[in-house]
Amino acid sequence: MVAGALLFSLPVPLVVAASPDVMCEFTDTRLNEISGMAPSQVHPGVMWVHNDSGDEARLYALRLSDCAVVGELTLRDVSARDFEGLASGVDAQGRPVLWVGDIGDNVDSWSDVSIYRIREPRNLGNRSAQVQRYRFTYEDRPHNAETILADPNSQQLWIVTKQMASGSVYKLPKKLKKGEVNIAKKVGPASGLITDGAVKPDGSGFVLRDYFDAQFYAGLPTGELAEEMQLPAQAQGEAIAWLPGEDTLLIASEGDNRLLRVEAPGIPVAAENQGGISGTSEGSVNSAPEIVVAEGGPNYTVLVGVVVSVIVLVTGLIRMRKKPASKATGSTKKAV
Numbered sequence: 209m210v211a212g213a214l215l216f217s218l219p220v221p222l223v224v225a226a227s228p229d230v231m232c233e234f235t236d237t238r239l240n241e242i243s244g245m246a247p248s249q250v251h252p253g254v255m256w257v258h259n260d261s262g263d264e265a266r267l268y269a270l271r272l273s274d275c276a277v278v279g280e281l282t283l284r285d286v287s288a289r290d291f292e293g294l295a296s297g298v299d300a301q302g303r304p305v306l307w308v309g310d311i312g313d314n315v316d317s318w319s320d321v322s323i324y325r326i327r328e329p330r331n332l333g334n335r336s337a338q339v340q341r342y343r344f345t346y347e348d349r350p351h352n353a354e355t356i357l358a359d360p361n362s363q364q365l366w367i368v369t370k371q372m373a374s375g376s377v378y379k380l381p382k383k384l385k386k387g388e389v390n391i392a393k394k395v396g397p398a399s400g401l402i403t404d405g406a407v408k409p410d411g412s413g414f415v416l417r418d419y420f421d422a423q424f425y426a427g428l429p430t431g432e433l434a435e436e437m438q439l440p441a442q443a444q445g446e447a448i449a450w451l452p453g454e455d456t457l458l459i460a461s462e463g464d465n466r467l468l469r470v471e472a473p474g475i476p477v478a479a480e481n482q483g484g485i486s487g488t489s490e491g492s493v494n495s496a497p498e499i500v501v502a503e504g505g506p507n508y509t510v511l512v513g514v515v516v517s518v519i520v521l522v523t524g525l526i527r528m529r530k531k532p533a534s535k536a537t538g539s540t541k542k543a544v
Contacts, residue, residue, distance in 0.1 A: 222421070228440045228468040231458060232275035235465070239268060239277065242460045243354070244294030244404065245447040249304035250328045254278065255449060256306060258291050260462065265291070267306065269332050272458075275467055279332030283308070283324060283339050290314075295406065297358035297365070304328040307365060308339075311353040320345040320389045323356070323365065323380075344390040346378055354446065355405040357414055357429055366429045367392055368402045368416060375402050377430050396430035399423065403446040413475035415457065417448045422457070426475050435473045442468075 234242075241260040248254040248269065255270045265286035269279030290312030299305045308324040324339040346369075353375075355368035364382050369375040378392035398416060405416040407428065414431060416423045422439050425431030439445060443463035450457060455472045 222436045222438060223473060224438045228459075228470050231272060231467040231469045233465050234275045234467065236268075236275075236277045238280075239270075241462045243292060243446045243462065244308075245449040245458065245460060246294045246296040246306060246406070247409070247449055247452050248328060249296055249452075250330060251332060254332070255458065256281075256294060256296075257447065257460070258294055258308065260291070260312075260446070263291070264288060267294070267308070267326075270467075272467070279329075280334045281326070281329060282334075282336040283326065284336050286310075286324060286339060286341070289318075289322075292354040293356035293367075293404070295356040295358035295365070296409075297360060297363065299325065299327070300363060307356050307358050309353070309356045309367070311356070311367060313350055313352045316350045316352055318350050321353075323384075340386065342384040342386065342390060343388075344380060344384075344392050346392050347394060351376075351378075354403050355416065357405055357407050359428060360407060360409055360411050364428075366395075368398050368405055370400075370402050372400050374398065374400050379429070404448045406449050408450050408475075409452045415448060415450070415472070417445065417459070419445050422448065422470075422472075424473060424475050434475045437470075437473060440468055440470065 239257065239259070241262065242257050243260040244258045246256050248256055251269065253272050255272055256267050257270050258267050265283040265288040267281045268277050269281070270276070271278045289310050291308060291310055292312035293309030295307045297305055297307055306326045306328060308326065310322045310324070313321060320343045323342045323344065325342070326337050326339050329335050329337060351369040352371070353367050353369045355370070357366040357368065358364070362382065363384070365380045367378045367380065369378065375398040376394050377396040377398050379395045380392050381390050384390050399418065401418040402416050403418055405414060407414040411428060413424060413426050413434070414429060415425070417439065420439060422437045423433060424435040424437070426434045439459060442459070442461035445459060445461040447460040448457055455474060457470045457472050459468045459470060
């Protein structure tokens with residue numbers, strides 16, 4: 209009964225995506241495990257991508273008309289431990305930058321992880337770039353994460369952790385410090401297994417994705433849940449990005465050489481009082497909106513929700529028996 213109550217209190221409005229368009233297909237053997245993707249603000253029709261762990265510290269400029277690699281950008285003096293996030297943003301002077309997250313941590317064990325800020329190059333081709341590294345850790349404990357969200361109008365960043373039952377949204381200090389380990393503070397919940405996300409270029413909303421669905425939020429994080437959409441089937445969907453100026457998403461997957469274009473549902477204007485990623489204040493519960501699925505098709509959201517609810521229940525009971533871990537305080541701590 210408790211699991212059922214948890215399931216039907218989850219905000220899971222679901223629509224089925226229309227048949228996707230194949231934007232183009234990758235033929236370059238360097239693009240073997242695309243895990244992060246973000247649009248260029250300097251070069252129209254170009255998307256920056258990176259591979260999963262195992263590649264060097266580099267980004268690839270992908271031409272959207274034919275999926276050709278038209279640039280390779282090496283990050284100087286960087287050793288990629290587990291690159292798992294890419295976002296377009298701006299620096300303090302409003303200049304276009306790319307934020308690269310070395311934030312993967314499959315066993316939740318790293319004492320700190322890193323984000324790199326790179327000025328977008330004016331010219332493509334094979335280049336290298338000096339980067340600014342910012343170290344950070346979470347206020348509670350180490351987490352695995354694959355998602356960076358960047359405010360298009362400021363240096364504000366958020367990290368969404370990737371956990372089995374449910375993740376969390378963490379907010380980094382708006383002014384990151386170079387010589388210290390910055391502290392990311394938890395500001396709201398997220399669903400489980402989030403593999404990527406992106407803020408709309410106009411800042412009006414953002415999207416998070418897992419292996420099956422995309423969740424759309426109004427406003428900047430933590431935002432207000434507006435819609436959930438079942439994504440086209442992919443082998444291991446780990447990348448999502450907005451096409452600038454459009455309500456259209458591009459998605460990519462490991463083990464799939466197609467770059468898919470998917471029309472996104474409209475996102476309404478965010479409510480003034482945003483109290484968490486589901487649009488509720490902490491501790492409150494929304495009733496589940498109507499679920500819309502293809503006629504005759506199985507409702508995978510409900511099936512997954514049952515499993516997730518049981519995991520949440522068991523995890524909660526276990527954690528009740530454990531002593532809470534001590535929390536870091538302040539916005540930064542001295543690097544060791």
